[in-house]
Structures are given as structure tokens and as C-alpha cells.
Amino acid sequence: MKRITIYDVAKEADVSLATVSRVINDSNVVREDTRIRVQEAIEKLGYKPNAIAQGLALSKTTTISIVMSEKLFSYNSKILNGLMDVAKIYNYNIMLHTTSKGISKMQDVIESIVKSRVDGVILFNDNFSEEELEVLHLYQIPMVVVGSKIEDKKDGNVGNVYIDFEKLAYEFVNSYFEKGITDISLVEDKLNLSMMHQLRQGVEKAYQEKGMKFEKYITYDDTYRSSYDFLTEYFETTKPSELVITFRDSQAIAFINACHEAGIKVPEETQVVAILDDKYLRMVRPTISSFNFPDYDMGAIAMRLLTKMLVNDEAVKENKDIEIGYTYIQRQTTRLD
């Protein structure tokens, strides 16, 4: 069956295609009775405008690319929900690109983004490099980076919706210094090294200011199937610090399990906090302290920012950097005093 086009509708309604185009675009210069006639023809034929042809004619695809690491998919689902919802509101389509070790390098993703002529892109701040950003910049595609802070940003059409992990770590560690606790471990999460880097910076800064040196950045190689496996093993033989900071829920859960099995009492002998909150943290026993970020809102804000950049909103020219706040959630694995 032949795909029906604007011509078919024009013929059916006995008008020119220009008129049909006018009614589907709500141009108000068309007379009421012909509008109705055209509408009926559209209805009758089941006509849907071809977005591809529109895209070509308008040099505008009304689609936005989202790129994120495949591994981070389930963790970022809330942010994605926020992104999708406001994209929907503004009638943007979403093109999804994932990066993963073997199959799709950032280079390919950029290639297909450029070819697709999307109007803008949302980039999760994971594992892309300076040069890769540069390419997107070269093609002048408006974008906003969401997640953590990007440094050394070329001024141009790139926005940033971020959490200041450095500040978070700095302040949190300082609050423990005040309790007299200085033996602190930070456990690396390989899935998001850029955020880990910022956390580490914050911790180191806090130590430095006290004239101490931070030395317990716990890292491990890829021989472990997961950070969970590593931690389970690691803490069975290594005496844990007074405070252990992990990035993800799974790491914290692994840690408390290992403690339990080794007979170490949490939070009496060691306290633990996961940076990223997740529902599982309150499902396990003891419940695990963490930080709450407004994930959904971050996504929504990021997408809103991008749409504003796309219509060249003046208000957005000034301020394309939005810092997102967070709150500490005290649960059973940390002590208040």
C-alpha cells in the first residue's frame, strides 16, 4: 500500500498542497470551510505528515540525542524519565545512543549524531574526552552535559546541569573530622570515574587543609567481576576504616555484608555511606545512609535548559550552568554524634 502524502490529501480535498501544508501547520490564513474540508480529507486518508520531509525542508528535526554509557542505564533511569517527560512536553523526539567498551565508541556515536542532524544533545558526563566534546562543538550542536561539573568549558552553546561532588565530599569529610574521625576510605567505582575524581579531590582538599594526607582511596583491577565481589573479599581480610564512603548501593551492600560475615559491627565499629541513593539502601538491614539527589528533576531541568537554548532564549544566554543541590540521608549505618 502506497504511503499517502500531502498530494493525496490535496487531491482529495480539491485544494493545492500549499493549503494542506497550511492547515497542518495551523496557519491561520486559511478559510474555515476549506480547513474543514482538508481536515476531513486528512482524517479519511489517515494522513500523517512525513517528519523526514519536514526535517529536510525546515532544517530542523525536532529530535534530541541522548548519549550515555550502557553500564549506567539502570542507575540513570530517573534522570532519563525527567529528560523524556519534558522532551515530550516540547514535542521533541529522542534518539538514544549508548557507549560501551567493545561495540560503540564515542567516536561512532558522534558520527551518527552529526549525520542525524539532531537539534541538540544531552550528554551524560561519563567517559568522554575533551576532544570528543570538541567535535560536537565544531558542528555547533547545542548540548547540555548532565551529571557532574565539566571543567574548562568552551563558551558556546554548551550547558551544564551538575552536582558539585567535590564540595559534597569536602563538606562531608569535614563533618567527620569534627567528630574526631579521620580514618576514612573512599571506594572507587569504575563506572563513573569523572565523579570519582571529583569526590577524591574534595576528600583530598579536606585532608590537606588539616595538614594530613589522604591515602585510602580503594581501587581494584578488572579481574573482579564486580565491585561487589571485590569488596566482599577485601573487607574480609582488611580492617575497615572508621568511615567508608562508597559510590553505589551495591558497593555499600557488599561492604555491610562482608562486615556482618566477619563479625564487624556497623555502625559501631565502622560506618558506611553510599553517595548515590537508591531504594535498595533502605531495603537492606541495616539501612544504609546516603545522599539524595533530585534525579528526575535533574533530567527535567537539563532538557528544559536545552530546549531554551534551541529557541535561543535570551535569558539562557547568560546562565547555562545549573548546580543541583543534595541532602544527606541519615540511616542506620552512620552515627549522629
Added chain:
Amino acid sequence: MKRITIYDVAKEADVSLATVSRVINDSNVVREDTRIRVQEAIEKLGYKPNAIAQGLALSKTTTISIVMSEKLFSYNSKILNGLMDVAKIYNYNIMLHTTSKGISKMQDVIESIVKSRVDGVILFNDNFSEEELEVLHLYQIPMVVVGSKIEDKKDGNVGNVYIDFEKLAYEFVNSYFEKGITDISLVEDKLNLSMMHQLRQGVEKAYQEKGMKFEKYITYDDTYRSSYDFLTEYFETTKPSELVITFRDSQAIAFINACHEAGIKVPEETQVVAILDDKYLRMVRPTISSFNFPDYDMGAIAMRLLTKMLVNDEAVKENKDIEIGYTYIQRQTTRLD
């Protein structure tokens, strides 16, 4: 800066645009030295073919739509990974559509799918209706439904990659009958009613064959923030069945927590199994039994099936239904005897 087109390349290389088109499409009729000349021009100008224009010219967008419920995002991440990876291999772009209660109804999603002129669609078998499927069918968009079995399928270009949840439930319940256990509860998960329906069918069938009636389908209304909250409360006051089957990890975890707090021993007094496996099931204590499905593979298989349908592979004409197997994973919440 003006977007550079095939004309610019043609001029730069001093050939016609047809020739440029030939080299970017690997047409082998072009002489080696002119190919090189064109390649150099492309390189020099940083030319990337406009996929929109290509789409229009070819009536083929090389993009595939994926539609799934927003709520199910994090749960389906593995399947999505599989889908994305093979889409990447076949050079398809992915358009992502989510459905959610308030904002985007299936109707709108279909509308934008049709307008986008995507080549095919992957549909997660959640909450769409017969008529909605019908619309897609009307526009002759090839699609494959992934997740559970669709019934009463119009023969045409729709495939199905599925798990037979009815069979799973039927066989599992029967295995417990053999152990002499007949007091069994099935806990509803509102996020995926189509799968729940199939599970329930299987359980009921097993009961029926034994001349019994299945009565413990545990459901609850939306006043609860989550199934977790409900279960925690429910099982604090209600004596649990000998075997409790939940759909998701969070429900099973809620249940064992409630048991723990109520002093009920698992698996001695009540056994629990979650249908969908997830890493958290082996992180909690006791570890929770479940079924393992090859999520990633399901995604990969579904996408591969779709791509075959798109090239009109003869081999696929016959068999567009692929059943996916599963294995039972015995952990600490169930007993072997």
C-alpha cells in the same frame, strides 16, 4: 557557519554530486583516483552526509523505535543493552519512546512513530491494547514485541520474542505440589500486568488439574506508595503461605524483611521466590531464589529478528516467534526437599 553539503564536496573535488554520492555509498563503479580525490575533499571539509536527506531519498530512515513503559526502565536495562548493541551492529539508530500514566499515552507515541517513518519498532509487552497494535499494523510498520507472549496475533509483520510465564508458573507450582506444598501465594506487581496475568493463568491451571482452586492472588490498591510498602505491612499481620511467589526483587526483599521483623523464619516457615532475577537478590540475606532469563540475549535476539524482517529475509517469514528459556536459581529462601 553554513552546513556543508554534497555540492560543496563535489565542487571541491571537481566532480559531480553523483560521483560524491557514489563514493560515500561505496559504489564500486568509481575510478580509484577520483575516489581518492573525493575522499580528500570530504576529509578536508569535514563533510557528513545528511541522514535526513538520505532518508527522504531512500524512503528509509535506518532508525528503529523502541517503546517501553517509563516505570520499567531500570528493570529492562539489560534487554535494552542487547537491543542497542545489535542495532549498532546493523547501523540502525534508535528512537526511544516512553509511555507513562500522565504525560504520554500510547496514542501519542504511535503518532510520533508513524510521523518519524522509522523502519521498524520494538515494543515491550506492557500496557498497550489490541487496538493500539492495530494502528501500527495499519501503517504496516514491522515490529517485534518483546517480553511476554502476545496472543491472537494478526499474521503480518509482527514478531514476538517471549518468555512463557504461564508455563513457568505452571511447572513451578507443580513442583511444589510434589513436595506436598499447596498453600501458595502469588503477589501482584502492577508494573507489568500482562506478565502477571500469564503467571496467574499458569498457577490456576495447576490448581485446577489437582481439583483445587487458587485463591491467594495478593493484590492491593494504589494507596500504597509501592508494593514494598504494602508487603511490609501486609505480612506483618497476615500469616504467610508456605510458598510466596513475587514478581520483582523489591517485593521479595520487602517480604523477607517483614518476616524477619515478625520473627518468621525463612525458608523454614515460609519460602520465597522472585520471578525476575536481579543482582540485589544475592546481596540480601538470606539470598533470594529466582529465575534467570537471558535478558541481554532477549534484546539481542529481538533486534536481530527485526532487522531480518526489515530486509525481508525469507527465513524469517516462517518463524517470527521465538521462545526464550529460563533456569531456576535455588538460593537461601527456598528448600530443595
Added chain:
DNA sequence: TTGTAAGCGTTATCAC
């Protein structure tokens, strides 16, 4: 082997 020109389905600029 290469070039010319029609066509893909729209929108937008003109006239009328």
C-alpha cells in the same frame, strides 16, 4: 567511469 536530471515529501516565497 562520470554527469544530468527526476524524485523523495515537505515548507516558504512569491504571485494572483
Added chain:
DNA sequence: GTGATAACGCTTACAA
């Protein structure tokens, strides 16, 4: 108000 017609950027017969 409405209708021709030229873009938009590419592919692909058909000619040369």
C-alpha cells in the same frame, strides 16, 4: 485566501 514553484540534500535511472 489560495496556488505555483523553488528550495531542502540526497539517490538513482538514464545518458553520455
